[in-house]
Amino acid sequence: MTTPHRPDRSPQEDPPEGRFPPDRTPALGTGGTPPADVATAGAVVPGAVSRVPAAAPAPSPHDGATADGVSDVGAADPASGSAPPDAELAGETGGETARTAVGRLAATVRRLRQEVWAAQAAADGRALLDLARGILIERLGLGPVEAARHLTALAEQAGVEPLELAVDVINQAARDRLSEVAAEFLAEATEGGPGIRGGSRTASSAVVRLRTAESGALAAADAQAVADSLLQHALAPLGACTVAVWAARSDGSLALAGSAGFSAAEAERWCYVPPGVATVARRALTERGTRWYASLDEAGVPTIGHTEFPHGGRVAVPAGTGGRIHGVLEIGWASPLAPQPPRIVRQVEALAELCAHTLETHTAPAVAPGEPHTRPGVSELVHLAEGLHDPALVLVPCSDEDGHLLDFRIHYVNSRFLDPAGRPRGAVNGALLLEAYPMAAGQSELFQQIERVYATGEPFRAQRMTLTALVEQVPLSAVADVHVSRHGSSLLFIWRIEDETARLASLLQHAQRLGRIGGFEENLLTDGVTWNSQLYALFGRPSHSLPVRLQDLPAHAHPDDAVALGRFLRTLLHHRRPASVAFRLQRPDGVTRHMRVVAEPVLDTHDGLLAVRGAYQDISAQHWTEVALAATRDQLAHTEQESAERNRLALQLQHAIMPPAQAPLEIPQLQLAVRYRPAETEQLVGGDWYDAVVLPSGKVLLCVGDVAGHGIDAATSMVVLRNALRGLAVTGAGPAQILSWLNMVAHHLTGAVTATAVCALYDPLTRSLRWARAGHLPPVLVRDAEATALPLVRGLLLGAVAETTYEEAEVRLAPDDTLLMYTDGLIERRDLPVEESLAHLLTTAGTPASALPQQLDRLLTYSRSDTDDDTCIVGIRVL
Numbered sequence: 077m078t079t080p081h082r083p084d085r086s087p088q089e090d091p092p093e094g095r096f097p098p099d100r101t102p103a104l105g106t107g108g109t110p111p112a113d114v115a116t117a118g119a120v121v122p123g124a125v126s127r128v129p130a131a132a133p134a135p136s137p138h139d140g141a142t143a144d145g146v147s148d149v150g151a152a153d154p155a156s157g158s159a160p161p162d163a164e165l166a167g168e169t170g171g172e173t174a175r176t177a178v179g180r181l182a183a184t185v186r187r188l189r190q191e192v193w194a195a196q197a198a199a200d201g202r203a204l205l206d207l208a209r210g211i212l213i214e215r216l217g218l219g220p221v222e223a224a225r226h227l228t229a230l231a232e233q234a235g236v237e238p239l240e241l242a243v244d245v246i247n248q249a250a251r252d253r254l255s256e257v258a259a260e261f262l263a264e265a266t267e268g269g270p271g272i273r274g275g276s277r278t279a280s281s282a283v284v285r286l287r288t289a290e291s292g293a294l295a296a297a298d299a300q301a302v303a304d305s306l307l308q309h310a311l312a313p314l315g316a317c318t319v320a321v322w323a324a325r326s327d328g329s330l331a332l333a334g335s336a337g338f339s340a341a342e343a344e345r346w347c348y349v350p351p352g353v354a355t356v357a358r359r360a361l362t363e364r365g366t367r368w369y370a371s372l373d374e375a376g377v378p379t380i381g382h383t384e385f386p387h388g389g390r391v392a393v394p395a396g397t398g399g400r401i402h403g404v405l406e407i408g409w410a411s412p413l414a415p416q417p418p419r420i421v422r423q424v425e426a427l428a429e430l431c432a433h434t435l436e437t438h439t440a441p442a443v444a445p446g447e448p449h450t451r452p453g454v455s456e457l458v459h460l461a462e463g464l465h466d467p468a469l470v471l472v473p474c475s476d477e478d479g480h481l482l483d484f485r486i487h488y489v490n491s492r493f494l495d496p497a498g499r500p501r502g503a504v505n506g507a508l509l510l511e512a513y514p515m516a517a518g519q520s521e522l523f524q525q526i527e528r529v530y531a532t533g534e535p536f537r538a539q540r541m542t543l544t545a546l547v548e549q550v551p552l553s554a555v556a557d558v559h560v561s562r563h564g565s566s567l568l569f570i571w572r573i574e575d576e577t578a579r580l581a582s583l584l585q586h587a588q589r590l591g592r593i594g595g596f597e598e599n600l601l602t603d604g605v606t607w608n609s610q611l612y613a614l615f616g617r618p619s620h621s622l623p624v625r626l627q628d629l630p631a632h633a634h635p636d637d638a639v640a641l642g643r644f645l646r647t648l649l650h651h652r653r654p655a656s657v658a659f660r661l662q663r664p665d666g667v668t669r670h671m672r673v674v675a676e677p678v679l680d681t682h683d684g685l686l687a688v689r690g691a692y693q694d695i696s697a698q699h700w701t702e703v704a705l706a707a708t709r710d711q712l713a714h715t716e717q718e719s720a721e722r723n724r725l726a727l728q729l730q731h732a733i734m735p736p737a738q739a740p741l742e743i744p745q746l747q748l749a750v751r752y753r754p755a756e757t758e759q760l761v762g763g764d765w766y767d768a769v770v771l772p773s774g775k776v777l778l779c780v781g782d783v784a785g786h787g788i789d790a791a792t793s794m795v796v797l798r799n800a801l802r803g804l805a806v807t808g809a810g811p812a813q814i815l816s817w818l819n820m821v822a823h824h825l826t827g828a829v830t831a832t833a834v835c836a837l838y839d840p841l842t843r844s845l846r847w848a849r850a851g852h853l854p855p856v857l858v859r860d861a862e863a864t865a866l867p868l869v870r871g872l873l874l875g876a877v878a879e880t881t882y883e884e885a886e887v888r889l890a891p892d893d894t895l896l897m898y899t900d901g902l903i904e905r906r907d908l909p910v911e912e913s914l915a916h917l918l919t920t921a922g923t924p925a926s927a928l929p930q931q932l933d934r935l936l937t938y939s940r941s942d943t944d945d946d947t948c949i950v951g952i953r954v955l
Contacts (some may be wrong), residue, residue, distance in 0.1 A: 305521075319407055471509060592610075607623045611692060781899075794831075842888070853914070855896060857893065869885045907944060
């Protein structure tokens with residue numbers, strides 16, 4: 077097996093024995109003709125045995141590597157007649173120079189290199205030819221000579237080289253992972269799929285290359301030789317430049333079993349990776365799956381060669397067989413890695429399986445002749461399990477014919493084992509785990525964790541796991557601490573059933589810790605005092621100090637608590653009754669804690685006092701919480717009192733100006749009614765207002781308004797606007813002019829409040845109504861049992877701008893007509909638009925009523941408003 081190129085080798089050094097010289101590297105997939113001495117050997121075909129030039133780095137995936145892993149990068153064909161570098165080194169410039177001593181020496185070196193290369197190539201292909209002949213001997217019953225002739229004849233008939241035909245025979249007979257990959261290559265080449273250049277000839281060369289790599293790996297003496305063979309035959313054509321084969325140890329660590337393409341110093345630094353260290357290989361091992369990284373920057377974790385190829389691509393593949401992962405195959409590229417097609421992914425996984433066979437073969441010790449065929453390390457594991465004080469099982473994997481893990485066989489049961497079903501140890505020993513305990517497959521993923529330990533070698537620990545066993549088809553459960561570890565190829569399964577007494581003691585200890593409680597007992601006959609560890613912590617005293625006796629407790633408490641402690645001691649010691657008291661403990665570290673002690677006397681048969689037992693509890697948090705709650709209650713009570721007083725004053729002010737009920741005005745041929753409903757909650761004193769007054773001119777002023785906001789500010793603003801409106805109406809101006817003046821009052825004289833309003837003047841002589849609005853809802857006219865809203869006129873709400881004008885409209889009323897003016901508290905809802913709420917008002921208002929007051933009461937009764945706002949309604953009916 078040849079030695080791979082390493083970056084620390086100087087380009088001027090001669091390549092090692094068996095390495096292609098720079099001018100003799102075959103071009104894979106190009107159909108180049110090999111040297112004559114190689115072709116006559118009958119052992120290789122173009123592309124069958126590729127070499128990476130010793131002085132040139134491996135090609136990257138972006139520099140001539142095809143998608144199927146067949147590289148187009150290579151030196152000149154040996155048969156093309158191109159001058160080798162040896163000739164240049166010798167200074168050849170013509171035939172005359174070739175006859176010099178230096179020229180003859182260079183030619184001799186070149187010839188020897190060709191012979192070494194030819195011998196290596198013949199050795200690489202001879203193993204495959206011998207394997208194919210063996211298959212023909214077994215299948216056709218031929219002798220060795222006849223099988224060789226038959227293979228040669230079949231190759232001549234098919235028009236291919238014997239090595240290609242030998243690989244085809246091996247693929248058909250093996251039916252393994254490499255066979256599947258080879259079938260994909262050939263099928264896509266036949267169908268002319270993308271990524272296969274050169275047709276079936278190139279695909280055949282790739283298949284030969286894979287089998288050559290397999291042959292080299294199986295014949296390798298160790299994982300180092302496997303890494304060399306994989307990089308040389310299979311991975312270099314993919315553009316890869318480095319290979320690392322990691323062996324997984326039972327303690328969860330990784331050991332570098334073999335590497336190629338790295339410097340010796342780098343391989344030395346990464347010879348061992350401790351358990352738990354995150355690397356690219358560790359991720360593949362832990363996740364039990366292939367990890368592809370376009371670059372090491374994407375991986376974000378260190379790995380071997382990350383300083384030499386910081387931006388190169390990486391792939392890490394778990395190498396496992398029979399359900400157990402023996403290690404990880406890590407492949408590196410010098411440049412970023414592009415996404416690979418599925419057949420390349422499966423090719424890499426097949427190569428990882430080759431590494432798994434090598435790691436499994438060369439890490440396990442051989443069985444001595446005459447000894448029973450058992451798994452290595454099982455006998456030592458049995459002795460270890462027998463020396464444990466907890467129940468333990470020694471498990472060995474059980475696989476099917478294809479090497480897939482099915483179950484684990486119970487190889488040994490130690491003497492501490494007690495079967496839940498009462499079966500003897502002999503009935504369990506030797507049985508399959510899932511047959512003996514079928515509930516393990518579904519309970520708490522126990523069986524999956526055992527599989528994971530076997531695959532990765534990382535131990536599994538769990539506290540308080542529920543273990544369930546079937547006893548006469550009845551599931552019985554127990555809580556236990558579980559530990560599973562791998563030793564060689566076997567597993568040690570240990571569990572400890574939780575003891576009830578220990579569990580209760582632990583429960584009590586945790587309860588005391590969480591409740592900050594410490595227990596004590598004081599023997600009055602011997603003057604001995606016993607404290608638990610929690611009580612020492614509460615008192616702030618070291619565990620080696622003397623406990624504090626009850627009689628000495630006042631000396632460790634605040635002086636103001638001496639009277640309470642004296643009463644507690646008299647009740648407990650003299651009256652011999654249980655007692656409790658709260659006091660302030662002054663600890664040695666200067667911290668004062670609020671404590672509560674509860675104690676009871678222990679009496680003999682003659683009611684004599686023998687001992688006192690009890691508990692201390694740190695109630696500092698509770699004490700300060702109670703202090704904070706008391707302060708909060710006082711503050712809330714004061715705030716509620718202030719709020720209630722403020723609201724009471726606002727209500728008094730509002731009711732003084734806007735009483736809920738008002739005596740109706742006596743106006744000839746006109747009936748007037750007013751309704752005012754305050755908000756449902758006293759905390760929402762609103763700014764709704766109304767007015768109905770007979771002016772000196774004999775006309776009737778009708779208006780309703782709503783000041784924005786709630787509370788006393790809104791109430792005082794409402795008073796200002798209402799009084800200002802009355803004064804402006806005396807001037808004899810129309811409703812539009814009155815609202816224009818009122819807008820200036822709201823903007824300049826009330827702290828920039830905003831409000832809506834409707835103002836109307838009714839002339840009893842002409843039965844005409846002139847009205848204007850400032851952002852308010854229009855009045856409703858009810859005529860002949862049909863309610864309609866008056867057409868809207870333009871008008872901005874009060875206080876929004878300094879000056880504005882308002883439109884005015886006029887409507888003539890007829891006998892029995894009813895006009896309604898209202899605020900939005902009558903119809904407004906949070907879940908409905910204003911149009912729908914107004915339509916509901918019109919429907920309700922259109923219902924005939926005997927009198928105007930009953931009609932207003934009906935509107936309040938059937939109002940669907942939900943905004944907790946004040947409501948004002950002013951109604952007139954022409955008689």
